[in-house]
Amino acid sequence: MPHRTGSPMPSKPSPITMDAVYTAPGYLFRRMQQIAVSIFVEECSAFDLTPVQYAALVAIHTHPGIDATRLSAVIAFDRSTLGNVIERLESKALIERKPSREDKRVKLLYLSKSGATVLRDIMPSVERAQLRMLQPLKPADRKTLLGLLTQLVDLNNEASRVPLRAEDALEHLGKAG
Amino acid sequence: MPHRTGSPMPSKPSPITMDAVYTAPGYLFRRMQQIAVSIFVEECSAFDLTPVQYAALVAIHTHPGIDATRLSAVIAFDRSTLGNVIERLESKALIERKPSREDKRVKLLYLSKSGATVLRDIMPSVERAQLRMLQPLKPADRKTLLGLLTQLVDLNNEASRVPLRAEDALEHLGKAG
DNA sequence: TCTAGATTGACAGTATACTTACAATATGGG
DNA sequence: CCCATATTGTAAGTATACTGTCAATCTAGA
Numbered sequence A, B: 001m002p003h004r005t006g007s008p009m010p011s012k013p014s015p016i017t018m019d020a021v022y023t024a025p026g027y028l029f030r031r032m033q034q035i036a037v038s039i040f041v042e043e044c045s046a047f048d049l050t051p052v053q054y055a056a057l058v059a060i061h062t063h064p065g066i067d068a069t070r071l072s073a074v075i076a077f078d079r080s081t082l083g084n085v086i087e088r089l090e091s092k093a094l095i096e097r098k099p100s101r102e103d104k105r106v107k108l109l110y111l112s113k114s115g116a117t118v119l120r121d122i123m124p125s126v127e128r129a130q131l132r133m134l135q136p137l138k139p140a141d142r143k144t145l146l147g148l149l150t151q152l153v154d155l156n157n158e159a160s161r162v163p164l165r166a167e168d169a170l171e172h173l174g175k176a177g
Numbered sequence C: 001t002c003t004a005g006a007t008t009g010a011c012a013g014t015a016t017a018c019t020t021a022c023a024a025t026a027t028g029g030g
Numbered sequence D: 001c002c003c004a005t006a007t008t009g010t011a012a013g014t015a016t017a018c019t020g021t022c023a024a025t026c027t028a029g030a
Helices: A018-022 A025-043 A051-062 A068-075 A079-091 A113-134 A139-155 A166-174 B018-022 B025-043 B051-062 B068-074 B079-091 B113-134 B139-155 B166-174
Strands: A095-099 A107-111 B095-099 B107-111
Touching (some): A025 B025, A025 B113, A025 B139, A068 A166, B051 B113, B068 B079
Antiparallel strands (some): B095 B107
């Protein structure tokens, strides 16, 4: 078979079918994300918390006094998006924002009492949701899928616009407000 | 082991850690979706099409004269969301909307000439994007992951708010405008 | 046939998720 | 010490993705 170097070899155009969409990884990831959010919201409806708001609460619980920029790195959200999330959590009185003494630009984040209560109480519902997402698969397949997904997300970390930087969470420890 | 019936057995509360978030399927699906969109947009930047707009174009190409409600079932989007997507595709002149003669409520969707051209030309970029998403895995693992994901999305179809109804696409065939 | 109920597209509202831009503030090199 | 540069939070703009609701229209049962 002849093989040109330089520009990529023009291959036969693939047929444009819905099947090509349905079997594409990108489509499957989007679908699975839709399904996951739907299940989460349903299981946690009593708490009026979205998946993102839940993740933010956990991170603030784990890193009290973290600032918004570091929080965005720890849960891999965009900084701008996170601003709105924080606003909503504050308006629900689940978190508190206090200005830092050391850096006038920074607002440090803490769980409120009611935030800590909600977080503690929502855990069983969150776990139920996570189980339900994988429920249709055989237990061995669940493990396989989780393992491969974990690998893939880790290896593709830099490909996303907001890479996860879990280690950033430690940097606020010297900056108590 | 004692076992109460009625309410679920209260199990030991799990520790609240970021690791619990990072290993949860819901988190991995969200991350993977972020990464997939980022790769798609990067590879297809020359065409100024989002993944959703691309899927809509393919579906309209495959089912010319489909209406918005049926389109939403075929690509598993919410009907309201799809309205905006259609508007944008129309404003870019990639599709055309024509009122149906048989049903005054319905607007039928068709690819424009430039829509067909864009769709044909974008295919190689889309394929490159789909490959890149799974690139970090060994080929055998890519197959395994895709297989499990396909199963899971299919078995969880009804759990999402907007289940896929691929067969709905056929119903417009009697309704030519 | 006539009307109760369903469907269709549109709109408003909420919540991610990203982009770029900006002012206030911090920091480090010269 | 001072200024170029970087960081922080915020805001405006775009695009999903869902919830409702609504009016126009269609359809089917009594």
